[in-house]
Amino acid sequence: MNNITIYGVNFNIEWAKTKTYKQFLEHFKHLFKELAEDERENNLKKVWETANKVEVDEHINTQPDTKITKYKKEKIGKKESL
Amino acid sequence: MAELNKVTCGGLLKGNTGVPACYMDLSVINGIILTPIGYTLTKAEIASTLLSKLQTSTLATRANRIYPVLNFVDIKDNTEQPSYQTLGFGRKVLLKEGKYSFEASYLDGGLCLSNQLRNFNSIKWAAFLVDSNGVLIGTKVGDNLMAIPLNLFYAFPYGIATSSQAASYKLNIEIEPKYLNEEIGFVQTKSEFDIFDTVKGLLNLVIKETITLAAGKIEIMVTNSCGGDNIYDVYGTNLANITAWISKNATTKNGITITAATAVPANKTIELTLDTADPDYPAVASKLTIELNTAAILAAAPILMVGYEGANILTQTV
Numbered sequence: 001m002n003n004i005t006i007y008g009v010n011f012n013i014e015w016a017k018t019k020t021y022k023q024f025l026e027h028f029k030h031l032f033k034e035l036a037e038d039e040r041e042n043n044l045k046k047v048w049e050t051a052n053k054v055e056v057d058e059h060i061n062t063q064p065d066t067k068i069t070k071y072k073k074e075k076i077g078k079k080e081s082l
Numbered sequence: 083m084a085e086l087n088k089v090t091c092g093g094l095l096k097g098n099t100g101v102p103a104c105y106m107d108l109s110v111i112n113g114i115i116l117t118p119i120g121y122t123l124t125k126a127e128i129a130s131t132l133l134s135k136l137q138t139s140t141l142a143t144r145a146n147r148i149y150p151v152l153n154f155v156d157i158k159d160n161t162e163q164p165s166y167q168t169l170g171f172g173r174k175v176l177l178k179e180g181k182y183s184f185e186a187s188y189l190d191g192g193l194c195l196s197n198q199l200r201n202f203n204s205i206k207w208a209a210f211l212v213d214s215n216g217v218l219i220g221t222k223v224g225d226n227l228m229a230i231p232l233n234l235f236y237a238f239p240y241g242i243a244t245s246s247q248a249a250s251y252k253l254n255i256e257i258e259p260k261y262l263n264e265e266i267g268f269v270q271t272k273s274e275f276d277i278f279d280t281v282k283g284l285l286n287l288v289i290k291e292t293i294t295l296a297a298g299k300i301e302i303m304v305t306n307s308c309g310g311d312n313i314y315d316v317y318g319t320n321l322a323n324i325t326a327w328i329s330k331n332a333t334t335k336n337g338i339t340i341t342a343a344t345a346v347p348a349n350k351t352i353e354l355t356l357d358t359a360d361p362d363y364p365a366v367a368s369k370l371t372i373e374l375n376t377a378a379i380l381a382a383a384p385i386l387m388v389g390y391e392g393a394n395i396l397t398q399t400v
Contacts, residue, residue, distance in 0.1 A: 003324050008345040010323045015341050015357060027341060
């Protein structure tokens, strides 16, 4: 999968696939500091979701270290359930 | 087959003196393309992929790279005259043919190109010559065109400017006569592409940290090695791409994952974020390196910076 660029930041998608959402957020805590917190997190969420082809469940999102089995199933992906 | 006490004398087996209506008449040499010894364009490449072969070769690794210098502004023929011996009764005997030697002047690139070309001195090179009509001249090997092995390539120290003369930049080439006569090979490129505009050498880029490595993050400025100008305004977006960069453990030389590359407009720099959890990320007080990727990678999608190569490697202590 190609890397993706959001707000001038090119993210390593292959690497992002290997990280939990919490690990991903923690690693990039220095990015998008100029943005409001929710917008900052939305940007990072979009990258992580793209990498992992899942959507972060808004309810679970408050517990970002939850394992991948607790993320919503992918909209367009092949996996039926996670 | 060799035979005892038999002398082989030359016989006229091939030559004739008819004048064809269409013939090759080489024009002034406007440039050269330096190549490794033995660099060859095959018949198939000449027929269908000549331009892309030449362009790809300018981006190749050093062992296979070619170096166009296609901007001569003047040429001075210093070819040796044949050497004769005049015998006692006045008859002359040819001792040897003179070697081709010419001095080419260039202006574009100035001292910067001059110093780059001086790196090529004292190394054996081959070259294609390119005349003003875009004829690529080498030596014919079967159906292929091979670059001519040079007896000498020498880039002079620059000539200082005076009140009546601009600074001068020159190089000297020496070639055995056979390569431009009996063994000459040439390809007319003019009808296919403009070789002077489409086949170009690489420019060196220098990287320098503006914020040293801390917690896996480093900020880097990229400048032209000639002139030192920051290329961010032109190539900032291109360089804010993970693929443009390589990081390695300085000891093991194993790659370290770069997790993000960020354009920093305020500083006109690129911030790289490294994976500090990577098993190859060095321990505290150990070193890692950062460099630009190869010229071929920089030229290709998604970076699309054609004609550049990183000239240095940054070393950072964790």
